[in-house]
Amino acid sequence: MDLPSGEPAGRTGTARRTWEWIDQRFGLSALAYPVPQHANALAYTLGGVTLGAFLLLVATGIYLAQLYDPTPTAAHSSIVDITESSFGSLVRSLHFWLSSIFIVTLTLHLLRTFATAAYKAPREGIWLSGTVLFLLAGGLLFTGTILKWDQEAQEAFGHNVEIADLLGIFGFWFSPEFTDSVSLLIRTYVAHVSILPLLLGGVVGVHLLLVKRLKISPLASGTPDEIDRRARDEVQLPFTTHLARIAYWTLLVLGIALVLSALRPAGIGPEGVEGIEITKPPWYFLWLYPLENWFGLDSLVVAPALLVAGLVLLPFLDRSRERDPRRRRSWIALAVLVVLAWAVLTVYGYVTVPVSHVEEMG
Ligand code: HEM
Numbered sequence: 001m002d003l004p005s006g007e008p009a010g011r012t013g014t015a016r017r018t019w020e021w022i023d024q025r026f027g028l029s030a031l032a033y034p035v036p037q038h039a040n041a042l043a044y045t046l047g048g049v050t051l052g053a054f055l056l057l058v059a060t061g062i063y064l065a066q067l068y069d070p071t072p073t074a075a076h077s078s079i080v081d082i083t084e085s086s087f088g089s090l091v092r093s094l095h096f097w098l099s100s101i102f103i104v105t106l107t108l109h110l111l112r113t114f115a116t117a118a119y120k121a122p123r124e125g126i127w128l129s130g131t132v133l134f135l136l137a138g139g140l141l142f143t144g145t146i147l148k149w150d151q152e153a154q155e156a157f158g159h160n161v162e163i164a165d166l167l168g169i170f171g172f173w174f175s176p177e178f179t180d181s182v183s184l185l186i187r188t189y190v191a192h193v194s195i196l197p198l199l200l201g202g203v204v205g206v207h208l209l210l211v212k213r214l215k216i217s218p219l220a221s222g223t224p225d226e227i228d229r230r231a232r233d234e235v236q237l238p239f240t241t242h243l244a245r246i247a248y249w250t251l252l253v254l255g256i257a258l259v260l261s262a263l264r265p266a267g268i269g270p271e272g273v274e275g276i277e278i279t280k281p282p283w284y285f286l287w288l289y290p291l292e293n294w295f296g297l298d299s300l301v302v303a304p305a306l307l308v309a310g311l312v313l314l315p316f317l318d319r320s321r322e323r324d325p326r327r328r329r330s331w332i333a334l335a336v337l338v339v340l341a342w343a344v345l346t347v348y349g350y351v352t353v354p355v356s357h358v359e360e361m362g
Contacts, residue, residue, distance in 0.1 A: 031243070034236035039216045040245050046109035047211075048242070051204060052250025053102040056257070058197060060095040068147070070189035075149040076271040083268060093261035099141060101253055103284050106137055114314075114335055116220035117323040123214050124315040129207040131311040136200045138304070143192035145282055149185070152279040154272025157185070162297055220323035227323055278354055287342050289349035310338075 023029050038044060067088060069078040082088035110130065113119060119127035145156045161184070164171030176184045218231035269279075280289055291299040318331055325332050 032238035032240050035239050035242055036216060036218070036231070037235045037237055038219045039242055040237065042249065043112045044216060045242070045245050045249055046105050046112055047207075048246035049249045049253060050102060050105040050109050052246060053098055053105055053253055054200070054204075056250070056254060057095060057098050057102060060091050060098065061193060061197075063091045064095060065193055068189075070147070070186045072149070072183050072185045075147065075185060076268075079148050079268050083265075089265055090261055093264075093266040094257050096266035097257040097260040098253075099144060100284070101257060103137060103141060105253070106134070110134065111335070111339075113217075115325050115332070116217055117318070117325075117328065118217040119315040120217075120318070120321075120323065121315075123210070123217060126207060126210045126214065127315050128312065129203055129210065131308060132203050133200060133207060134311065135308060136196055136203065140192060140196045140200070141282070141284060143188050143196065145285075146185070146188050147192060148268055149272060150269035151272040151276075152269060152281070154274055155277050155279055156281065157188075157272075158274070158277070159297070159300065160184075160188075163300060166297060166301060218323070220325065222324055223327075224321040224323065280349065280354055283346065283350075286349035287345035290345050290352060293352070293355050307338075 064082065067078060067082050069075060079092075082092055113127065113130070142156065142160075146153045146160065160174055161176060164174035167174075172178055173187075174184070178184075178187070218227050219234075220227065222230070280286060288300055288303060291303055295302075318328070320328075322328050
């Protein structure tokens with residue numbers, strides 16, 4: 001058990017003096033500030049686990065960056081080389097599976113904060129910074145798909161170029177014409193390993209500072225008055241206990257990623273051919289595939305833009321004091337509809353026969 005100061009109990013003599021020496025210099029006991037007990041439930045730890053998965057992605061990504069060559073003529077073969085060593089293949093597979101786990105825990109975290117109305121006053125800023133994180137995560141997944149430079153990657157790349165055209169002046173950075181001196185693949189690589197992770201790290205910092213300042217939202221059960229009363233009486237535990245819970249779940253995530261990597265190592269197809277379309281996107285973008293079949297390329301911009309607009313507007317549209325999901329039935333029904341639509345589109349995208357969109361891509 002920890003003392004309220006964050007200092008482990010039962011330390012005497014040298015151990016106590018060593019702790020005091022370290023604490024005076026690094027202020028570790030400041031980490032033991034009180035947080036409500038309910039913050040240690042798994043549902044309230046998902047943001048931390050998402051951060052844990054992100055840090056594991058950075059660690060495995062740093063290793064891969066030592067061996068990956070982002071020039072268009074060498075990118076594919078450098079990945080084949082990585083895959084040929086058993087350690088390289090393991091790290092690449094871990095990076096691959098962790099990226100899926102990251103997007104799953106991130107989405108569950110979003111759904112938890114939605115279900116418990118954590119976006120309501122005064123936490124709108126936390127929700128909006130979360131929406132930016134959602135976009136950045138999407139950017140990281142998309143740029144990561146392109147880097148392996150096989151057929152699936154070439155097709156994602158082709159869509160990137162087409163979407164840049166569609167966005168006109170706003171798409172200039174994604175266009176191959178932006179500069180003659182550095183290929184778009186190298187610029188995509190720079191975005192994946194530097195620009196997007198740095199932005200994500202910075203915005204996570206803002207997100208966490210806001211959570212620390214505004215405190216975690218109360219348990220969302222009962223009328224607003226009951227919720228406030230329970231929050232005042234709730235037991236508080238040191239934040240270090242919360243950190244230990246996050247570390248526990250993050251280790252479990254690593255274990256799951258290791259098992260998945262052993263069972264299904266990340267594959268790579270033959271080098272991509274430009275201008276044909278025979279693959280489907282990875283599972284997290286599969287919901288967009290039928291939409292593109294039915295409504296064309298525009299839907300790849302319109303559908304995500306509608307989703308993000310909904311996330312941005314939510315805290316300003318739902319302004320009641322109610323937090324309990326049972327007392328916010330229409331909002332919960334709307335979210336269930338969105339999740340169902342996502343699931344149906346994903347399954348449809350999975351079973352549907354691959355269709356070429358190259359004509360419409362010009
Ligand atoms: C890289 C992505 C993200 C990371 C690392 C992250 C991290 C965190 C952490 C550590 C917390 C503290 C409580 C918890 O773990 O549940 C938190 C709270 C919160 N996050 Fe995130 N988050 C991310 C994305 C998002 C997204 C996409 C949204 C929603 C659009 C969001 C909205 C919130 C809200 C509203 C809270 C306050 C929760 C409360 O007071 O109950 N976050 N986030």
